[in-house]
Amino acid sequence: MFDTNSLAFRDSGLPRAAPLRADPARLRALYDGPTARVLPFWRGKPLIAGDADSLAAGWLPTDAAGLEAAVEAPLFLGMDAATPRFALDLSAWEPDAVPEGALEAFFDPSEQVHPAFPPQHRFAELRGAMTGLTPRDAELAATARALLSWHARHRFCSNCGAATTITQGGWQRDCAACDGKHFPRTDPVVIMLVTHGNSLLLGRSPQWPDGMYSLLAGFVEPGETLEAAVRREVAEETAVEVGAVRYLASQPWPFPSSLMLACHGIARSTEITVDPVEIEDALWITREELLEVFTGAHPTIRAPRKGAIAGYIMGQWLADRLGDMPG
Known part of the structure; x- marks a missing residue:
């Protein structure tokens, strides 16, 4: 794409x-x-x-x-x-x-x-x-x-609690006590470009530096599709209802071991009610305001980090490269 x-x-x-x-x-x-x-x-x-x-x-x-x-x-x-x-x-x-x-x-x-x-x-x-x-x-x-x-x-076995050792060149840990085999985990995380017309939904976590806002994101739960995870996470954090969802791109994010799955969701509602347990703030920002963010001219929101998928996807939307999606 x-x-x-x-x-x-x-x-x-x-x-x-x-x-x-x-x-x-x-x-x-x-x-x-x-x-x-x-x-x-x-x-x-x-x-x-x-x-x-x-x-x-x-x-x-x-x-x-x-x-x-x-x-x-x-x-x-x-x-x-x-x-x-x-x-x-x-x-x-x-x-x-x-x-x-x-x-x-x-x-x-x-x-x-x-x-x-x-x-x-x-x-x-x-x-x-x-x-x-x-x-x-x-x-x-x-x-x-x-x-x-x-x-x-994961230095100890989750089955019996005994110490484990590195095998398979570091791609496995073995337990001599119960013969358990343990493998590295990658956690799927949806990161959502949620739009409504000419506006984009951003949020921030309380531990982030001043002025840092980004796309909403959250872990995919067991038994859940990417589309369902997008709708659930956005609803939990902001009470915004999302309709159509499509996958865009992915990025390994080793902090500590996630796979970021970028999706585009079309909002069916715009009223925001922030869950303070999840995030500190959320807001809608227009394309024109996002241009100010990217050029460093916005008075309160700093430009996104280069190289991360959140800023990349926002830039694609800003340049109108994502194409149309039915809502």
């Missing part, structure tokens, strides 16, 4: 080489080989290299100093041409200082420099770097971050 090349974490055609995951000896040989590269993470932040004009993922040789701080086995991400790509969690490393509250903030601007790593390498928030990375680096970093987040939350 339209070009999604401006989206972060889009498909770069990475060969994930899934058959290799079942061969631990082969993975070990690949990891120990001279061409292998590993991307370290520290508490959800990938290692980033370069300056603001030339960002890159901070890939290191697998025998680099400092990697010994990893607490679990490396995760196999795939074969990038002849280069095996891995990720390691270095969250046990303690930097000299971290600003108070930074790690719990909506966006953590702090950066951590490991003394053993090369110059201009630092751990940084992926949200801030995602549009500066190549599509391949961004896909690899998103995959690694989502996997590492899953591992951090």
